[in-house]
Every structure is written in C-alpha cells, then in structure tokens.
Amino acid sequence: MKLPKLMISAAVAVAALLAATPMGAFAQDLQMWERTGGNATMVDKLVEMWNEKNPNRKIVLTYIEHSEMVPKLAQAIASGEVPDLMGLDLIYGPQFEAAGQLEDITDYFKDDATLKTASPGHILVSTYNDRLYGVPLYADVSVLYWNKLLFKEAGLDPEVGPASLQDIHDMAAKITALGDGKYGYYLPGNCAGCNIFTFGPLIWASGGKIEPLDANDEPLVGDNIAKVLEWARQMHKDGLINPANQSENGSTFAEQLGSGKVGIMGTGNFNLSLLQAQNPDLFNNVGVTFLPGLEPGSAASFAGGDIVTVPKGSKRVSDAVDFMKFILSDEVQVEGYAKLLNLTTRGDMANNQYFTDPRVVKMASALDVARTPYTLKFFELINSPQGPWLQMLQRVYYTDDPIDQIITDAKAQMKAIAAE
Amino acid sequence: MYSSPRSKWLGLLYLTPALLFVALFTVYPLTQMIWVSFNNWTLISPPKFVGLNNFTKAFSDRQFWVSLTFTLKYTAIITPILMIGGYAVALLVAGNSPLQRFTRTIVFLPVVIGLGASSLLWYWLFAADAGFINTILRDLGLIRTPILWLGVNADVSNFAIIISVVWKVLGFGMILFVGAIQAVSTEVNEAALVDGASGWQRVRSITLPLTLRTILLVTLISVIGSLLAFDQFYIMTAGQPQNLTATSVFFIYLNSFPYLKLGYGAALSLILAVFVLLFTLVQMLATRRSHA
Numbered sequence: 001m002k003l004p005k006l007m008i009s010a011a012v013a014v015a016a017l018l019a020a021t022p023m024g025a026f027a028q029d030l031q032m033w034e035r036t037g038g039n040a041t042m043v044d045k046l047v048e049m050w051n052e053k054n055p056n057r058k059i060v061l062t063y064i065e066h067s068e069m070v071p072k073l074a075q076a077i078a079s080g081e082v083p084d085l086m087g088l089d090l091i092y093g094p095q096f097e098a099a100g101q102l103e104d105i106t107d108y109f110k111d112d113a114t115l116k117t118a119s120p121g122h123i124l125v126s127t128y129n130d131r132l133y134g135v136p137l138y139a140d141v142s143v144l145y146w147n148k149l150l151f152k153e154a155g156l157d158p159e160v161g162p163a164s165l166q167d168i169h170d171m172a173a174k175i176t177a178l179g180d181g182k183y184g185y186y187l188p189g190n191c192a193g194c195n196i197f198t199f200g201p202l203i204w205a206s207g208g209k210i211e212p213l214d215a216n217d218e219p220l221v222g223d224n225i226a227k228v229l230e231w232a233r234q235m236h237k238d239g240l241i242n243p244a245n246q247s248e249n250g251s252t253f254a255e256q257l258g259s260g261k262v263g264i265m266g267t268g269n270f271n272l273s274l275l276q277a278q279n280p281d282l283f284n285n286v287g288v289t290f291l292p293g294l295e296p297g298s299a300a301s302f303a304g305g306d307i308v309t310v311p312k313g314s315k316r317v318s319d320a321v322d323f324m325k326f327i328l329s330d331e332v333q334v335e336g337y338a339k340l341l342n343l344t345t346r347g348d349m350a351n352n353q354y355f356t357d358p359r360v361v362k363m364a365s366a367l368d369v370a371r372t373p374y375t376l377k378f379f380e381l382i383n384s385p386q387g388p389w390l391q392m393l394q395r396v397y398y399t400d401d402p403i404d405q406i407i408t409d410a411k412a413q414m415k416a417i418a419a420e
Numbered sequence: 421m422y423s424s425p426r427s428k429w430l431g432l433l434y435l436t437p438a439l440l441f442v443a444l445f446t447v448y449p450l451t452q453m454i455w456v457s458f459n460n461w462t463l464i465s466p467p468k469f470v471g472l473n474n475f476t477k478a479f480s481d482r483q484f485w486v487s488l489t490f491t492l493k494y495t496a497i498i499t500p501i502l503m504i505g506g507y508a509v510a511l512l513v514a515g516n517s518p519l520q521r522f523t524r525t526i527v528f529l530p531v532v533i534g535l536g537a538s539s540l541l542w543y544w545l546f547a548a549d550a551g552f553i554n555t556i557l558r559d560l561g562l563i564r565t566p567i568l569w570l571g572v573n574a575d576v577s578n579f580a581i582i583i584s585v586v587w588k589v590l591g592f593g594m595i596l597f598v599g600a601i602q603a604v605s606t607e608v609n610e611a612a613l614v615d616g617a618s619g620w621q622r623v624r625s626i627t628l629p630l631t632l633r634t635i636l637l638v639t640l641i642s643v644i645g646s647l648l649a650f651d652q653f654y655i656m657t658a659g660q661p662q663n664l665t666a667t668s669v670f671f672i673y674l675n676s677f678p679y680l681k682l683g684y685g686a687a688l689s690l691i692l693a694v695f696v697l698l699f700t701l702v703q704m705l706a707t708r709r710s711h712a
Contacts, residue, residue: 071677074463099464190571190660244548247571249658252547380679385658386483386666394662398572 030059030316030323033073034087034137037066038306039270042138042342043087046327049336053326057319059085070095070379073311077101082311085320087137090125090307091378097128098376103310106132108321114328117348121303121372134307135324136345138337140268141366142197142302144168144292148285150175150182150263161264161289164296165202165231168264172240175263181242185235186256186265189246189397192390194253196373196382197302198266198291199393203228204371205293205300210389211375211382212418219381219414220407224294229396229403231294236397246398249385258282266291268304269363273341288359290369303370305345343367380417388413457686464680474687483663484688487671488695490574490664495646498582502642503635505586506593511623513594514601524598528591535588539655542584546570546656571657574664581652581665589645593638600634601627633707640703647696668692 034043040063051058062083064072070092076082088096096102109115109132115123122136148158154174162168172184188194200210208222235241248256257265258278275283290299308327310320326332333349341357343364344350350364375381382389392410395401457474461467478484509527513520530538545552546569554566569580604627612622628635650669653659659666659674666674672692676685 067678070680071463074680078463096464099462101464190658242549244566244568247548247568249571249660384674384678385660386663386674391662 028057030057030085030319031083032059032061032085032087033064033069033083034061034306035066035069035089036063038087038089039138039140039342042337042340043306045336045340046137046332049332050323050326054322057316059323077311077313080313082313084310084314084316085323086309086311087306088134088309090122090136090303090305090372091375091383093125093134093307093309094128094374094376095378096309097126097131097133101312102133103312103314103317103320104131104133105135105310105317105321105324108318109135109325112325112328114325114346117346118328119303119305119345119347119367121367121370122305122307122345125372125374126307126309134309135328137306137308137327139303139305139343139345139367140270141304141343141363141370142201142266142268142291143363143366144264144266144289145257145271146171146264146287146289147175147257147260147262147282148287149260149282150178154178154263158285159287161287162292163289164292164298165206165228165294167292167296169231169235169238169240172235172263173238176238176240182261182263183242184240184263186262187232187235187241187245187397188248188250188253189394190248190385190390191250191253192385192387193383194248194250195393196389197268197304199232200373201266201291201300201302201371202232202293205291205298205369206295207293211373211378212414213375215415215419217418218411219418220411226403226407227294229406232393233396233403257286269343269360269366272359272363286359288362290362290366299369301366301370303367303372375418377417377420381414388417453686453689456683457690459683461682462680463682467683470683474684475691477684478688478691483666483671486663487666487668490578490666491647491649491668494578494582494649494667495643497578498585498646499639499642501582501586502589502593503639506590506638507597507635509590510594510597510601511627514598524595528595530588531591531595533588535651536655538588539584539652542580542587543570543656546580546584571660571665574661577657577660577665581656584656585649585652589642593642596634596638597631600631604630636703636707640700640707643699643703644696647692647699 032047034040043061047059047061066089069089073082073086073088073096115132115135119136119139122134122139123132126132126134126136144161146161151158151171154171154177156171156174162171168185175182175184187199196210203210203222203225206222206224206228208220208225208228210220212219242261254267254271254274255278256262257267257271258275260279260282272283272286272288275286291301292298293300308324310317314320327336328346330349333344333346334352334354337344338349338352338354341354341360344352347367350361350367355361355364373382380387384390388410391413392406395406395409396403456467458469458471459467460470460474509523513524513527533541546554548554548566548568551566551569553569554563557563557567568576570577608626608630609622612626617625648669649667650673653665653667653670654673657665659670668688669692672685672688675681675688
C-alpha cells in the first residue's frame with residue numbers, strides 16, 4: 001500500500017525540522033552568547049565545568065563574531081529574543097547598563113563574599129548607579145614583554161627589563177642596531193584596540209587620562225600626555241619601530257612577539273601561552289614587567305576581558321546568577337582559570353599551586369595597577385578604526401603635525417562624540 | 421475582451437503574488453527605513469523623533485563628503501578599467517577555439533569566489549612583510565623596503581583594492597560581452613571582410629555599435645556595484661588611513677551598527693539610494709536612446 005503523497009511530504013518536513021534542531025538543545029538549557037576573538041579556551045572550559053555539575057540545566061554556548069556582537073545584541077534586545085547569559089567585552093558594559101537592558105543582580109550578590117575580591121576593573125564597568133549588572137568572565141591584562149635572546153645579542157642584561165619610557169628607547173636603539181630586520185619596539189599603526197591596550201597604559205602610568213566619562217568630562221587630561229606622544233614620535237623618527245607596523249590592523253598583532261624579531265613589546269597575558277605554541281625557544285626566553293611611564297618605577301596596565309551579564313528579558317535569571325557564582329567560586333578559580341594558566345578573576349586566588357612561573361605571578365599582580373576605561377561611548381571614542389583615538393596616534397606616529405595641535409583636535413572630536 | 425471588468429480583476433489576481441512580494445520585501449522595509457531616518461534610535465533605547473535632523477546633519481558631516489567623494493573616485497577609476505578590460509578580453513576570447521574557451525574559463529573563475537573571500541586573499545597577498553606581492557617585487561630587485569599597500573596611503577590602498585576587484589569581477593563583464601559579440605551576425609562581419617575592412621574597423625563600426633546595449637547594461641551594473649562598494653574596503657583597509665578609504669556604504673555600516681545610530685544610518689542610506697537612482701536613470705535614458 002502506498003502512503004499518500006501528503007503524508008510523505010509531512011514526514012520529510014518533520015525530519016528536516018528535527019535535523020535542523022541543534023544537537024542537545026533542550027528547553028531547560030540556558031543559552032549563552034560570547035564573542036569570538038576573546039578567550040574562547042577559557043569560556044569553553046567554564047561552560048564544560050558547569051555542564052558537568054549541572055546536567056539538568058546545561059549551557060549552550062554560541063559564539064558571535066566580535067565586531068558584530070554589539071549590533072547583534074542590540075537587535076536581539078529590540079526583538080525580545082535574548083540569550084539567558086551574555087559574555088560582553090567589558091568596555092561595552094556601561095552602554096548597556098545605562099540603557100537599562102541588563103538585569104540588576106545586586107540583590108543576588110548581597111551576601112556573596114567572592115565579589116569583594118573580584119577584579120576591580122570588571123566590577124567598575126559592571127556597576128551603574130551603584131547597582132550591579134555583571135561579574136568577571138575572564139581577565140586580560142597588558143604587560144611589557146622583552147626578548148632576552150635579542151637583549152643578550154645587543155649586549156644588554158637579559159634579566160633586566162625596561163623601567164621607564166626612556167629605558168625602552170635606549171634599549172630599543174641597541175636592539176635595532178643589530179639590523180637583519182630586528183626592531184627594538186613594537187607599536188601597531190592601524191589598530192585602535194591594540195593601542196588602548198598597550199599604549200594607553202603608557203599614558204596612565206605617566207599621570208594622564210584619556211577618555212571622557214560623558215559630555216561634561218574633559219578628555220586627554222594631564223601635562224605628560226604631550227611628553228608621552230613626543231616619545232612615541234621619537235621612537236618612530238629614530239627608526240626603532242618597523243615601518244611595516246604602520247599597516248598592522250590587529251590581525252597579526254599577537255604573533256609579532258613570537259617572530260623573534262621584536263625586542264620589546266606591550267601585549268597581553270595571553271601572549272605567553274601563545275608563545276609556547278608559536279616559538280617554544282622564545283617562550284623560555286622572554287621577561288615580563290609592567291608597562292612603564294615617564295618616571296622609572298611608574299606602572300600601569302589595561303584590565304580587559306569580558307564580563308558575564310543577564311540581558312533584560314531572560315527567563316532564567318536565577319540559573320544565570322548561579323553560573324556567575326559558580327565561576328567566582330574557589331574551585332573554579334583554581335581548577336578552571338589557574339590550571340589553564342589564565343588570570344584568576346579574584347585577586348585573592350592568585351596564590352595557587354598552578355601559578356609557579358614568576359611571569360604568570362607578575363601578570364596576575366598587574367590587576368593591582370590596571371585600569372579599565374569607563375565611558376558610555378567606548379567604541380566611537382576609542383575602539384573604532386575611525387575614532388579620534390587612533391586618528392590622534394596615527395598623526396603622532398606618522399606625521400610632523402605639532403603635538404599640541406593633535407591633542408587639541410582629538411579633544412574636540414572626543415568632546416563632540418561625548419556630547420551626542 | 422481584455423478591457424472587461426472581469427478580466428481586469430483576473431489580471432490583478434495574477435499579479436497579486438508579485439505585488440505582495442514587493443510590498444512585503446521592498447515597500448514595507450523602505451517605509452520603515454524612512455520612518456527610522458526621522459528618529460534617533462540605538463535599538464537599545466526607544467526611538468526619538470528628530471524630524472529632518474539626520475539629513476541636515478549628513479550634509480554638514482565632513483566624513484559624509486569624504487566618503488562620497490572617495491566612492492565616486494573609486495567608481496570613476498574602476499568602471500573604465502572593468503569596461504575596457506572586460507571588452508578587450510571578450511574580443512580576444514569570443515571565438516570558440518580550445519585556447520579561447522580555456523582562457524574564458526580562467527578569467528571567469530574568480531567571479532564564483534565570494535567578494536569577502538577574495539578580499540581576504542588579496543589582503544594577505546598585499547601584506548607588508550610576508551605578502552606575496554612584496555616578496556616578488558623584492559626578489560626581482562624592484563623594491564628594497566616593503567611597500568605598505570593597505571591602510572597607509574589612500575591612493576595606494578585604492579590602487580591595491582582596484583587590482584583585487586578587477587581580478588575578481590573582470591570575468592563577469594567579459595562573459596556578458598562574449599555573449600553579445602557572439603550574437604553579432606556573422607554575415608555582417610563577412611560582408612565587411614569582403615569590403616576590405618580591417619579588424620579594428622570591424623570592431624569599431626560593427627561589433628561596438630551592435631553590442632552597445634550590453635555595454636550599457638554592464639556599465640550600469642558596474643557603476644551601481646562600485647557605488648555600493650563595501651566588503652573589499654571593510655576587509656582590506658577598514659577605512660584607513662584616517663577614514664580616507666571609508667566608502668559611503670562603509671560609513672553607513674559604521675553609523676548603523678557599531679555606533680548604533682540607526683536613524684542617521686537610515687538617512688545616509690536614503691541619500692545614497694537617491695544618488696544610485698539618479699545614476700540608474702541616466703543610464704536607462706542612455707540605453708533607450710541607443711535603442712532608438
């Protein structure tokens with residue numbers, strides 16, 4: 001007996017629908033979004049640990065292209081189709097909090113002691129009008145690396161890294177003199193994000209302030225800003241930075257140190273584990289210190305990374321908060337973060353059995369001198385390739401325009417954006 | 421019979437699916453976009469009506485003019501290259517010898533690659549230190565220091581991107597031209613040959629006039645495509661240096677999504693749409709005239 005055509009078509013349609021359903025996605029699962037380009041290894045591990053302990057409320061993790069995260073999230077909010085948990089580049093926290101699009105989780109953490117030692121930068125951007133909207137998902141800090149092999153070759157003490165901007169200049173000059181495509185320092189010419197991560201701390205360590213909080217706040221404040229910019233221009237004029245860096249838009253930024261051709265470079269803690277895979281010889285021959293300022297001993301760092309938040313509209317707020325508490329717990333801090341040699345997101349957990357490498361300890365302590373910019377328009381002001389921050393630096397690095405004029409122009413642009 | 425009320429309704433009934441489709445996917449989004457352009461809207465906050473502010477702001481925005489001028493410059497340079505290049509290649513490969521068929525295939529091959537993928541490919545080919553182009557030039561002794569192709573000098577970046585787009589798109593125009601050239605009656609060409617016309621004379625007096633409609637069609641497609649250029653600039657320069665290679669669509673994208681200024685982005689889109697419409701009207705008039 002032949003089945004009627006309609007029934008066959010219906011069976012095929014049902015089969016197709018079932019095939020299109022993500023494997024393992026069930027109604028009780030929590031949906032979580034996280035951006036690409038962040039610390040995927042760490043986030044995967046956290047979700048894996050949670051899913052092992054919570055088989056009845058597993059997290060289904062979806063990665064969203066980093067540059068599309070904010071628009072995608074905005075679209076999700078506008079359409080009411082939000083995930084239950086959302087990993088958010090921490091700098092975007094204030095924008096979404098101010099718009100009232102994140103769940104207020106203050107009361108859930110009222111008696112939670114773990115929050116007291118959580119990364120201050122992450123907590124700062126997770127807080128709006130004294131209410132809490134997120135907790136640290138993972139932390140990145142910027143530090144200064146030096147290549148001990150090139151230091152030895154240039155006749156420098158390989159165990160002593162630069163302690164001031166002048167040190168960087170002088171050491172870089174000796175390394176650049178080696179020739180053969182070796183350059184003393186690295187500054188990416190076409191990457192706004194890389195520069196706030198690694199050049200911003202040079203300004204902070206010298207006593208300067210970069211971004212305005214809002215329209216009433218003055219940007220680029222501090223007498224030493226001009227001096228730091230002069231230093232950067234001089235580094236270029238003296239040929240201590242590879243001219244090819246001018247086109248670096250961030251896509252090969254993390255691989256530069258591993259090339260073995262760069263003497264000193266500001267980059268993130270993530271670069272150490274990357275080196276292990278990229279250039280194992282160099283992995284054992286790099287030193288790590290804080291990014292310095294004009295004065296010897298001054299130091300700063302950019303505390304980056306992601307926060308995890310609950311978008312307004314999530315029906316699983318309580319479960320989502322449980323995940324937040326889970327990743328702040330002692331066990332996950334040590335067996336999750338530290339075991340993978342990632343920074344613990346709680347300062348009091350930095351002393352653990354896995355942090356035996358003094359460089360990792362140094363990076364963990366960078367959180368103490370680290371800052372996280374707080375502004376409602378971070379992308380437009382700082383992170384955008386079209387923004388005033390990168391435009392200012394490009395004029396400093398590659399033109400002879402007067403530094404004071406460059407600062408004045410950048411201030412005006414930043415103020416105009418903040419006022420919009 | 422066709423003018424009876426019943427047949428009119430029947431005609432409308434036949435048209436209904438198409439009308440519904442256009443209403444749903446063209447008229448409704450366009451109306452929405454016009455409404456959005458009169459508002460300031462970030463998607464995460466409620467829209468705020470601002471009247472024509474977004475339009476007046478666009479015309480006083482320096483970057484709007486920088487982007488528009490750059491887009492027109494890019495269009496003005498690449499269109500003749502695509503047209504003349506595509507037509508010249510088409511003339512060479514319009515025959516049906518194995519070599520001509522093989523060449524046609526090779527030239528057409530990049531057309532089937534996505535523009536994003538081809539832009540990434542050329543991004544790496546033009547890389548300063550490890551890129552294939554600089555390596556070849558250095559090995560040939562033509563350069564000593566690497567040329568910074570992308571994101572450093574606007575003209576050099578434009579030049580590099582034009583090379584990549586010509587590689588990617590030339591085959592499309594060529595294949596349309598080949599079709600048009602092959603459709604030219606062989607009798608006409610043979611008559612010209614008997615009259616002693618040279619190859620160039622036949623091209624100028626026979627092939628060109630008889631393929632004019634295709635030429636105008638390819639020009640139209642090329643101009644619209646260039647005015648709406650985005651992928652290649654987004655991937656290869658991200659508007660650098662100093663936003664000088666930020667095309668109009670890139671500028672719209674930037675405002676609409678990363679900056680979440682949906683209203684301003686919508687206003688910019690409408691202004692660009694009017695520009696494209698004007699170009700299209702001019703082209704259509706020219707096409708009609710050539711047909712007449």
